[in-house]
Amino acid sequence: MRSELTEFTGMNLHFRLFICSLFLSFVGWSQNRIPPLTRMDSEQAAANYQQYCALCHGEEREGDAADYAPSLKSKSLMSTMPLNFLASSIGFGRPGTPMAAYLDEMGGPMSMREIFTLSVWLKQIAGHEQIELPLDPIGGDLENGQLLFRQKCAQCHGKKGEGVEGPALANPAFLAFATDAYIHYAITNGRDETQMKAYNKELSEEERNDLTHYIRSLASGWSPEPKELAPYPNPEDYTLNPLGAHPEFQLKQGRYVPMDQVLNALNEKKRMVILDTRTSSEWHNAHIPGAIPMPYYISEMEVDKDLPKDGTWIIAYCACPHAASDKIINMLRKKGFENTAVIDEGFFKWLDAQYPITAGQMR
Template identity: 35%
Template sequence: MLMDGRVALALACGVWLSACPAASETESETESETGAEADTETGGQTPEERGAALYSSYCGFCHGDEGQGYAADNATALNNQEFLRLADEDFLAAAIRYGRPGTTMSAWGEVKAGPLSDDDIADLVAFIKSWQTVEDAEVDDYAIAPDSSTLRGETYYGVFGCEDCHGELGRGGPYVTLENPWFLTLASDGYLRESIVNGRPGTPMASYADGGMNDLTSAQLDDIIMLIRSWEREPNTDPIGPFVPEVSDAVLNPDGPDPGFELIDDRFIGVDAVKAALDQGAKLIILDARPHADFLDGHIEGAVSIPFFDLDTVIDELPQDVWIVNYCGCPHAVSGQSFDALQAAGFETIAVLDEGYYEWVERGYPVAIGG
């Protein structure tokens, strides 16, 4: 049997710890020194306190100041107790680190060229979990019935209105993208079942508990889960190296005319107006304010990647006599951060792309992939 280190030290002294002052004092001094070092490194803050500051910087503008959700583009309600009882620390950490590529949920981890270290992510998770007031759910051991049917699942998915919120094939709807590879890698069958049965009270996600006229039986639930699981594919875990914005070639059509934008509410410009300006060869900068991983997945053709949290490193290199159109996917939250920073620095010919990146894509306007 392995012996506790303190007991072993006491036995070496020939007495119990209470009668071995030298050992106790040495240990106490060591613990005190370690604690002092930790306090110096963290500023004396708890993980929840550090996480709260990070949340304010990177999350609140979409998920709400108190995790209530829907502050931007139907972002998830993180303080919802049904969500918190299902989403454990590993689920939350991976969601923050890798995001949901192809959606408005960006990858914030350093492994994907984001601003957050693993320690930062752990602190952020601790803060989010501090909202939880219910016990964790046991969901990992649930297995759907072996005779479940994807074909029947397709029928129920349509009949019970899942596609209205989540899209015909689990994507393209106004709410959570179910076919996202990172979501399906992290969400167990039990997680999916509990989410469907109990819903998310206080949000648009209704409960489909067995027993009501419009509710799902256990067999129907399993069929829908089998359908959702059929969309699973390997997520991209390839790291992205550290990114430093480069703005020397940021200006498009440097010899072109001024686009003469007329802003909406002194802030916004529509995608059609920007597309028309590009077609006319107007001189402007299109600034992608999202984390760089989003830019690599797809961006407006000709845009320059300047994540809003990196803008201060290059802001002095940007010309103030050229229109700068800031955009993101949410569609205003991140680009709004960029706009505000430019405005505070004295820039006047600036705008936020009103409908955001995904409307640009929907209209078939030119996009590019990669750096």
């Protein structure tokens, strides 16, 4: 068994995806037909959920703990999202949103097996029967769909569907897996116990078709690509500009440093350590130059390994903009690190401002 697993994990990503989809079509999408997890697998999945997901999706999977992350227990989502869609949302994330890729081949912390086990666990613990939706495309009036979208949906999903409080609907990774019927179902039934209400009364069937057709038109094509992963920095390179002076940061609420102060300190070659507290795959995509990966799911035991404890400023950032970095900074402060801060605006604002970044190596 072990050697089969090793062989499987060593395969090329596309081939493994192919295998997984074969496996899934063999057992069928229906939740009833997925064999129940062993107790050990369930316990491991529950622990992985708390370590990797609870920060944003909440300890009870209720959503909205940070970053407007969706509920992972709503009946509407869990009964309509097929297992391969769920697993790929976790493995490949939703590029350009705070939902990172967790698959090891994308630079994330989880194996394919762990991701599948977690997906099955999420379905089983939600306990809703799978609703089989048709695969046929839904046609509609594009212009009217766009008009309705601007009037009714853009305030939460963004003018171009880029996501605000509601998830990004124009997201290529979302649209690569979401069928028209899946989108239509979400509009019609909403997502129970979330901000997304059911539009079955407010909008006619035709209008919901128009909206679905419009959202589909935002697809741009996407397929997961494994990455050539950049090597992690050596501990001796953690401190930037070791011979430079200490920066003088003015913190808000004793914790948050505005990003322009960090940019100045970088430009003036000040001595500091920058921690990227996002999922490691995000560090591989792009990070602030010199930042070292210190993902929010690292244990308290390991968090300060190799960090200088001599008053050197330690600055953390995430996309959130605070949840992950706060968690790491809290751990460091508890351990007696003195000069620590969180970049107030977070990485997306840093990108928007076109401040410097280092891109990871892509294949």
